[in-house]
Amino acid sequence: MNALKSAFRNxxxxxxxxxxxxxxxxxxxxxxxxxxxxxxxxxxxxxxxxIVAAGxxxxxxxxxxxxxxxxxxxxTAILLPLISPDIxxxxxxxxxLALGIASSIGFLNGVGAAYLRVPPIIMxxxxxxxxxxxxxxxxxxxxxxxxxxTVIWLGQARPFxxxxxxxxxxxxxxxxxxIIHRMPAGARFLALGANPLATELSGVSVKRNxxxxxxxxxxxxxxxxxxxxxxxxxxxxxxxxxxLLTSIAAVVLGGTSILGGRGTYAGxxxxxxxxxxxxxxxxxxNASPGWRSIMFGSLIxxxxxxxxxxxxx
Amino acid sequence: xxKTKPLLEARQVFKGFFGNPVLKGVDIALEPGRVHALLGxxxxxxxxxxxxxxxxxxxxxxxIVVDGKPxxxxxxxxxxxxxxxxxxxxxxxxxELSIAENIGLGALPRRFGLIDYKALSASVAEVxxxxxxxxxLDMPVGDLSxxxxxxxxxxxxxxxxxRVLILDEPTSSLSAHEAGILAGLIRKLRDEGIALLYISxxxxxxxxxxxxxxxxxxxxxxxxxxxxxxxxxxxxxxxVGRDAGDLFPAWQDHPAGAExxxxxxxxxxxxxxxxxxxxxxxxxxxxxxxxxxxxxxxxGLYGAIPASAEKAEISGSHRPLKRVxxxxxxxxxxxxxDRKHEGLVLPHSIASNLLLPSLGNLVxxxxxxxxxxxxLVADLAKRLTIKGDVTRPVQALSGGNxxxxxxxxxxxxxxxxxxxNDPTRGVxxxxxxxxxxxxxxxxxxxxLVILLSSDTPELVxxxxxxxxxxxxxxxxxxxxxxxxxxxxxxxxxxxxxxGAAA
Numbered sequence: 001m002n003a004l005k006s007a008f009r010n011x012x013x014x015x016x017x018x019x020x021x022x023x024x025x026x027x028x029x030x031x032x033x034x035x036x037x038x039x040x041x042x043x044x045x046x047x048x049x050x051i052v053a054a055g056x057x058x059x060x061x062x063x064x065x066x067x068x069x070x071x072x073x074x075x076t077a078i079l080l081p082l083i084s085p086d087i088x089x090x091x092x093x094x095x096x097l098a099l100g101i102a103s104s105i106g107f108l109n110g111v112g113a114a115y116l117r118v119p120p121i122i123m124x125x126x127x128x129x130x131x132x133x134x135x136x137x138x139x140x141x142x143x144x145x146x147x148x149x150t151v152i153w154l155g156q157a158r159p160f161x162x163x164x165x166x167x168x169x170x171x172x173x174x175x176x177x178x179i180i181h182r183m184p185a186g187a188r189f190l191a192l193g194a195n196p197l198a199t200e201l202s203g204v205s206v207k208r209n210x211x212x213x214x215x216x217x218x219x220x221x222x223x224x225x226x227x228x229x230x231x232x233x234x235x236x237x238x239x240x241x242x243x244l245l246t247s248i249a250a251v252v253l254g255g256t257s258i259l260g261g262r263g264t265y266a267g268x269x270x271x272x273x274x275x276x277x278x279x280x281x282x283x284x285x286n287a288s289p290g291w292r293s294i295m296f297g298s299l300i301x302x303x304x305x306x307x308x309x310x311x312x313x
Numbered sequence: 314x315x316k317t318k319p320l321l322e323a324r325q326v327f328k329g330f331f332g333n334p335v336l337k338g339v340d341i342a343l344e345p346g347r348v349h350a351l352l353g354x355x356x357x358x359x360x361x362x363x364x365x366x367x368x369x370x371x372x373x374x375x376x377i378v379v380d381g382k383p384x385x386x387x388x389x390x391x392x393x394x395x396x397x398x399x400x401x402x403x404x405x406x407x408x409e410l411s412i413a414e415n416i417g418l419g420a421l422p423r424r425f426g427l428i429d430y431k432a433l434s435a436s437v438a439e440v441x442x443x444x445x446x447x448x449x450l451d452m453p454v455g456d457l458s459x460x461x462x463x464x465x466x467x468x469x470x471x472x473x474x475x476r477v478l479i480l481d482e483p484t485s486s487l488s489a490h491e492a493g494i495l496a497g498l499i500r501k502l503r504d505e506g507i508a509l510l511y512i513s514x515x516x517x518x519x520x521x522x523x524x525x526x527x528x529x530x531x532x533x534x535x536x537x538x539x540x541x542x543x544x545x546x547x548x549x550x551x552x553v554g555r556d557a558g559d560l561f562p563a564w565q566d567h568p569a570g571a572e573x574x575x576x577x578x579x580x581x582x583x584x585x586x587x588x589x590x591x592x593x594x595x596x597x598x599x600x601x602x603x604x605x606x607x608x609x610x611x612x613g614l615y616g617a618i619p620a621s622a623e624k625a626e627i628s629g630s631h632r633p634l635k636r637v638x639x640x641x642x643x644x645x646x647x648x649x650x651d652r653k654h655e656g657l658v659l660p661h662s663i664a665s666n667l668l669l670p671s672l673g674n675l676v677x678x679x680x681x682x683x684x685x686x687x688x689l690v691a692d693l694a695k696r697l698t699i700k701g702d703v704t705r706p707v708q709a710l711s712g713g714n715x716x717x718x719x720x721x722x723x724x725x726x727x728x729x730x731x732x733x734n735d736p737t738r739g740v741x742x743x744x745x746x747x748x749x750x751x752x753x754x755x756x757x758x759x760x761l762v763i764l765l766s767s768d769t770p771e772l773v774x775x776x777x778x779x780x781x782x783x784x785x786x787x788x789x790x791x792x793x794x795x796x797x798x799x800x801x802x803x804x805x806x807x808x809x810x811x812g813a814a815a
Binding site for chain 1: 615636637638641649654657658660661672676
């Protein structure tokens, strides 16, 4: 009983338990769901959301939100093939350039939020709109194919049977968990999210940390964009759109307060898996795309009611 | 004296939270036409008792009795019905709403379904006049100072025409002038036959206003008696259960060292053209009525708001500090008055709050050094006698202990200049004393303590010099020999007092 109670007060654990339950039930009832290949595929899809949500988690912990992650993913996926120089056989130059661009977009978001005092929700939404317009001009609506070797490896290779994308996610998770729980910066982000005024008066710069966080969010969105590009082998306008809502939902599903100041990436990880699983289950049900969207929206809401609930005092 | 029937009583009430008993069989009876004082240290159970009397909480055992009849489920609505109004210590006003809207909230006059602002203004005008609110009634409450907001809070309570009025530390943010108006008002309400319950840490106010006192200590009543014939020392003895000796520690000489701050025509926010000098080992008081630029002066020194100066030497810097971090590096630390909003991250743990300023110094191989952090927190908790589990949220602590955390978090940085903004506001007597002793030991260690206080006796008993602010300027700098309550208040009010020359 007490164990159950503490589980209910521990959203990351609760979300993880939920994922396991759903996987068990679905494996027993749906043919093929429990196959190794299928579960591996679900994790591969989760990795993309998980990586986008890494930056989103950090920003939300500090009390902000990043609505430009979808657009940043698209920008990266479309620009990377265009800027990867042919003389570089590894493709690393293109990746570094693309991540630089993604981080710069995040940095600009941070400048707007910290120095121009534009609320993050407005700043990042405006940035997303701006980027989308720019992409239409640059890419002109056609898909761009990727030839970058590293990107393709990242999206397709399976060392030791594990998708490279999942390995990348594991690495990202370790770094982000270290930042949040083992580095001074993480404690500062959380304090800023809970009470920016008291934190600023304690000698923590709101501006510098805002800048840092949005830059990180841009970076992780760019990383996710590269992974998606490798998995799809093509970049096109709108490729990043589905990841905006899902990244935020994964964060909240993991028990992080949307108001900031409380939460952990340890919850976002099962949150991302839960979202992908749910989507997969809906796809199995034979329904029109319209109904699928309605079901997906309702399910997110229902899941939030169960797990990611703001803990009441 | 005829025997009057109490309007509101608590009879043998018990109340606990999570198994901790807070009230253990408390009786109190509020009679019409009497100002009843409720005294007790923080954590004695005063707030809980008030919450029971106002219906915000239900007793575990015992009765709330209205007009001699026990009420079975005493809810806030029932309390309002019974004519009980509370002026909370935690301000409960909506900052975006106007003065009139806040006062009339809950009973807003309507016309065609919309708020009838004319009728509203008319109905609240009288009560505003009574409490001396001269601001335009359509002014948002958020634009008012803390003291003025408190007056709105009082007006809001009076607007309901209560039979019982409970005032929880109403003067903690009021200027002397406002407190005077309030005192007059309380006497008038008393004469009108209203039953008043007055909670305050300021004994001189209690002595001046109240005729009966109930003292709580650790959840039980240790005294319920007329106030006549009980002096301050007696009251303190009843509250702390021992001879308090003096609230203030004995004066200690602490020789001044090197000059740390030298300002000429320093301006920040509402503080204007301040000339100021202070040296290591001094305790400098900042006095004056509430809101005369004192707070902006401290914030400007601390780099939290923009400041300018003809000449400014602050702890080695030759210009006003621009950022809080720079101030911290220069050895300045600031303890805000509003500890709940500015001093602490309330939902976070005691340990997190204590560590916040020094996180960067406790790092090994780029990661937080947990062992060093634990040691530091344990050490701080011990030095400041903060008892219990440090992983509890800091909001679980009493006001006094919260203040200790807000102060203690700076100690690891070993600041050379401490800027303290009303550090004993809303703090119980025991903790006050601990803070006073701490200030003295800071000075002995050669730190400069700048103490802004709304409690004039503090300035009198603790400070080497007192700078009195009025309308943003320092109107008097009183040396130790000339510091007295009369001199400080006189200078603050613009009454010429002896030795006042800046």
